[in-house]
Amino acid sequence: MSISRRDFLKVAGLAAGSALAFPQSASASSGTDSNDHVAMLYDATICVGCNACTNACRQWNETAPETDERGTYDAPRELSAETYTLIQLYQGEDEFGFVKRQCMHCVDPACVSGCPVTALQKTSDGPVTYDKDRCIGCRYCMYACPFHVPRFEWDTARYPVISKCHFCYESRIQTGIGGPACADRCPTGALIWGKRGDLLAEAQRRMDENPGRYVNYIYGKDDVGGTSVLYLSHIPYENLGLEDLGTEPVPAISEQTSDFLLPTIFVGGPLLLAAVRYIHKRGGWEETWPI
Amino acid sequence: MANLTKTNRRTNPAFWVLLALTLLGVGLSIYRLVVGLGPSTNMNDHYPWGIWITVDLFLIPVAGAAFTISLLSYFFGREHYHAIVRPAVLAGLIIYGIVAVLLFLDIGRWNQFYNILVPGYINLHSFLEEISLSVTFYSIILVLEAAPIFLEKWNITAPIKWIDRSIFFIAGAGIVFSVLHQSSLGSLFLIMQHKLHPLWWTGALPLLAYLQAIYTGLGMTAIAITLVWRAMKLPMDRELFRRLGQVMSLNLLLYGAVRFGDWMGSGELPLLFSGDAFSLLAWLEFGLGIIVPLAILLSKLVGHSAGPFWAGVFSLIGTFINRLMITWIGLAEPNPVGYIPSWVEWMITIGLIAGGFLLYSVIVRQFRLLPEAKTAH
Numbered sequence: 286m287s288i289s290r291r292d293f294l295k296v297a298g299l300a301a302g303s304a305l306a307f308p309q310s311a312s313a314s315s316g317t318d319s320n321d322h323v324a325m326l327y328d329a330t331i332c333v334g335c336n337a338c339t340n341a342c343r344q345w346n347e348t349a350p351e352t353d354e355r356g357t358y359d360a361p362r363e364l365s366a367e368t369y370t371l372i373q374l375y376q377g378e379d380e381f382g383f384v385k386r387q388c389m390h391c392v393d394p395a396c397v398s399g400c401p402v403t404a405l406q407k408t409s410d411g412p413v414t415y416d417k418d419r420c421i422g423c424r425y426c427m428y429a430c431p432f433h434v435p436r437f438e439w440d441t442a443r444y445p446v447i448s449k450c451h452f453c454y455e456s457r458i459q460t461g462i463g464g465p466a467c468a469d470r471c472p473t474g475a476l477i478w479g480k481r482g483d484l485l486a487e488a489q490r491r492m493d494e495n496p497g498r499y500v501n502y503i504y505g506k507d508d509v510g511g512t513s514v515l516y517l518s519h520i521p522y523e524n525l526g527l528e529d530l531g532t533e534p535v536p537a538i539s540e541q542t543s544d545f546l547l548p549t550i551f552v553g554g555p556l557l558l559a560a561v562r563y564i565h566k567r568g569g570w571e572e573t574w575p576i
Numbered sequence: 577m578a579n580l581t582k583t584n585r586r587t588n589p590a591f592w593v594l595l596a597l598t599l600l601g602v603g604l605s606i607y608r609l610v611v612g613l614g615p616s617t618n619m620n621d622h623y624p625w626g627i628w629i630t631v632d633l634f635l636i637p638v639a640g641a642a643f644t645i646s647l648l649s650y651f652f653g654r655e656h657y658h659a660i661v662r663p664a665v666l667a668g669l670i671i672y673g674i675v676a677v678l679l680f681l682d683i684g685r686w687n688q689f690y691n692i693l694v695p696g697y698i699n700l701h702s703f704l705e706e707i708s709l710s711v712t713f714y715s716i717i718l719v720l721e722a723a724p725i726f727l728e729k730w731n732i733t734a735p736i737k738w739i740d741r742s743i744f745f746i747a748g749a750g751i752v753f754s755v756l757h758q759s760s761l762g763s764l765f766l767i768m769q770h771k772l773h774p775l776w777w778t779g780a781l782p783l784l785a786y787l788q789a790i791y792t793g794l795g796m797t798a799i800a801i802t803l804v805w806r807a808m809k810l811p812m813d814r815e816l817f818r819r820l821g822q823v824m825s826l827n828l829l830l831y832g833a834v835r836f837g838d839w840m841g842s843g844e845l846p847l848l849f850s851g852d853a854f855s856l857l858a859w860l861e862f863g864l865g866i867i868v869p870l871a872i873l874l875s876k877l878v879g880h881s882a883g884p885f886w887a888g889v890f891s892l893i894g895t896f897i898n899r900l901m902i903t904w905i906g907l908a909e910p911n912p913v914g915y916i917p918s919w920v921e922w923m924i925t926i927g928l929i930a931g932g933f934l935l936y937s938v939i940v941r942q943f944r945l946l947p948e949a950k951t952a953h
Contacts, residue, residue: 422684442612
């Protein structure tokens with residue numbers, strides 16, 4: 286019986302050790318008020334599809350143009366390792382509209398929650414940034430993102446990075462140069478930047494003052510818990526490729542499961558094992574159990 | 577005996593085939609590291625994970641035998657399982673080795689793979705990080721559990737005593753880390769609720785992956801015992817097989833109940849009868865992987881050596897279909913860009929598995945894995 290007690294203490298010690306070794310990490314979201322985050326508002330009813338924003342992004346971030354086989358046009362069809370943002374066209378029966386694509390800079394980003402090495406981070410100012418010195422290139426962020434935004438440098442051998450819009454956070458916002466290169470270049474005012482709370486008020490004002498001009502919905506206000514890129518449109522959002530993803534933050538279920546499972550397995554597991562071992566050592570029950 | 581194995585190996589064509597496949601796999605692995613993922617694989621921005629991840633997520637539950645057998649043997653005190661602890665632990669160690677190499681080849685920035693262990697970088701909300709950490713710790717535990725196989729042959733007794741004394745601590749830690757990473761293989765996909773097909777996405781993914789690891793691991797054990805004992809012409813332990821079949825059927829029943837209950841509870845049952853490819857694949861997975869092995873194990877066949885063997889084969893097929901759906905086919909992208917593994921991806925996968933078989937067969941012949949073999953020395 287003395288052996289069983291010692292075993293119990295060993296396994297219980299494992300439980301305590303595990304609990305110490307695995308403190309809970311902070312939540313993925315920035316912890317600051319999302320109304321104060323920097324954000325962008327894109328108004329599809331104003332955009333003329335001139336691509337000034339995508340060219341500004343190319344120039345500022347020094348990405349390579351994606352040309353056709355004759356090398357004439359810079360015409361990417363979707364986001365890529367070299368294209369952080371682009372304008373896409375929706376052509377319906379009797380209506381058309383443009384839509385700008387880039388990282389949505391979610392209030393509660395799934396990529397940040399999924400990244401094993403915190404290479405993706407939600408800054409306290411709102412933008413979701415990427416640190417290649419932490420990244421191992423596992424590409425889980427690409428699956429976690431509900432908007433299919435992060436892209437990978439497939440043709441780089443040593444060593445490819447994840448690429449996506451970073452809101453020009455370090456190069457323009459933090460240095461005080463201005464807003465994101467794309468928003469600062471937009472000639473029509475279709476794309477503006479500012480505090481998220483102010484932009485939400487501005488979007489609501491435009492809808493109130495122009496009845497019938499817009500679909501009565503600000504995409505990104507509450508979608509997936511809110512995003513820092515907001516949309517106004519005259520065309521139903523699903524036609525622009527902005528799906529109805531609900532209002533619950535994408536990482537919510539995953540994080541709740543993690544918060545429950547980690548302590549349960551590391552404390553409950555060893556205790557359960559010790560109990561099974563103790564009962565077995567006392568004997569007398571084996572024959573009743575089918576295993 | 578050494579002479580016998582030597583001549584056996586020279587004349588055995590399987591040995592040379594395995595060796596050739598292994599060497600080809602090693603060569604192509606170096607090629608992948610030199611040229612990068614783009615030229616060597618068919619993965620793309622719409623299918624950023626390929627066959628390597630599917631195989632990883634299939635092999636880890638297959639290796640689940642090591643933790644299940646340890647649990648039954650050390651903690652439930654089931655003497656019958658003592659006989660197969662060593663083969664299961666060794667198989668587990670080799671499989672985790674294969675998985676580690678595949679993951680290393682899969683990540684783009686492999687030059688800093690160790691970042692998963694850097695304390696300041698760790699994100700415990702990421703199930704990929706939980707898998708990375710617990711697979712790393714569990715591999716160390718498997719090395720400790722398997723060490724006596726080699727140490728006793730080389731007459732290094734001091735560490736064996738130390739390992740024997742701490743075996744409950746070592747095996748216990750192994751079980752805890754196993755429960756965490758086996759369930760995390762399901763949890764990994766919780767964050768993809770907008771991408772994974774509803775017949776496969778459920779909040780019960782971690783529980784399902786955990787139950788799957790138990791019955792798939794036991795299924796693999798049944799297959800391995802049958803093959804090894806047949807090859808070595810040892811008498812079959814029918815009582816062990818009967819017990820193994822019972823634990824397996826219990827877990828298959830639980831898995832089937834949770835999976836079906838979830839389909840009913842979430843109102844997804846009509847999707848099963850929609851007649852599209854996904855519904856057919858779900859039936860194929862559930863029928864071959866759960867119902868067939870259960871039918872075998874609950875019938876009189878459980879008493880025959882062929883019963884648990886074939887139940888094992890079918891449970892493995894079911895688990896493979898499941899992991900294929902979760903990592904690849906069920907992750908529908910709106911963009912029609914497809915993914916078919918490149919021949920380099922196939923040959924690296926096949927080569928690494930061939931290398932695993934080769935290593936296992938050499939160790940089985942050279943070291944004492946089964947208690948009966950002791951008399952042969």
